[in-house]
């Protein structure tokens with residue numbers, strides 16, 4: 001195809017807004033998430049990185065007439081340029097589940113992917129907010145923290161495990177039960193992001209509502225197993241992608257609004273925390289320009305929720321330790 005004799009006149013990418021990188025951008029989550037970020041008015045530059053098909057995704061997205069400039073980066077050699085100067089790095093890279101698998105079954109492949117990508121972040125944009133989507137989140141966030149510590153650039157206020165999909169699901173399923181618009185519902189979801197470590201605090205739902213025991217059991221089970229519901233429905237073709245892209249864009253937007261200086265941005269996220277004895281835990285956090293400004297306590301829990309808290313602790317503890325150990329005592333490379 002013939003090119004233009006002169007370059008397009010408007011130099012773009014230097015306008016107001018933030019620089020965002022999506023790592024794993026050609027995947028099931030990465031593509032719709034990249035579209036949503038390309039449409040976002042707070043994004044001026046969008047860097048799409050993957051080990052596969054980024055030129056195709058970039059060619060496609062670059063034809064949308066939204067102001068963000070999109071650039072593609074392919075393969076490990078281009079990880080540095082993909083990350084240079086980024087304000088926000090969103091990471092949905094890695095393999096998804098198939099029916100019968102747990103999120104922890106993804107550890108062997110995804111742990112190494114996240115470690116490599118975070119080494120890149122540590123080197124090229126250590127002050128960026130990092131949003132980790134790659135599973136198992138309960139372990140990949142501790143992996144990221146250890147890698148950043150080793151590089152001497154760990155700022156716990158800027159590292160977030162994305163658990164927004166659990167909140168999105170909780171709000172949707174609760175809205176169905178109480179018969180209101182899901183946008184009007186707010187359910188805190190705490191703990192982690194796998195099975196029983198996902199703990200919806202239904203007693204704190206807004207608007208206030210008194211659920212029956214049967215409703216609590218149904219809702220808790222559906223929220224904890226929402227990911228598996230999608231994995232089974234997709235029958236081998238992957239896990240949640242569209243709802244996850246929506247959730248990641250929602251959380252990413254909150255990070256960008258916080259970076260811009262907007263006050264009062266509150267989201268649930270899995271973060272370095274002292275709310276419990278576990279070193280990482282998801283609760284509501286207030287995010288500001290420099291990252292997490294406040295981690296909210298759990299608030300009053302009923303008997304059912306206190307039991308759920310006790311049940312989740314040992315699984316979450318083990319997943320955290322597994323991630324920490326992976327970086328501190330890495331497995332010997334296979335011969």
Ligand SMILES: NC(=O)C1=CN([C@@H]2O[C@H](COP(=O)(O)OP(=O)(O)OC[C@H]3O[C@@H](n4cnc5c(N)ncnc54)[C@H](O)[C@@H]3O)[C@@H](O)[C@H]2O)C=CC1
Nearest residue numbers: 024026027028029050051052093094095096133134135244
């Ligand atoms: N936190 C959450 O709530 C959720 C997390 N997930 C997780 O997100 C991850 C991605 O899921 P999908 O997009 O459905 O998978 P996918 O397989 O469709 O896409 C993953 C992408 O990552 C890329 N990739 C692989 N190795 C890479 C590397 N070293 N560097 C950069 N990119 C690399 C692949 O080429 C692919 O394009 C999975 O681990 C999945 O379990 C999925 C849904 C919800």
Ligand SMILES: O=C([O-])CC(=O)C(=O)O
Nearest residue numbers: 097165226227228239240
């Ligand atoms: O279930 C999975 O494997 C993907 C995921 O984390 C979710 O949908 O919540």
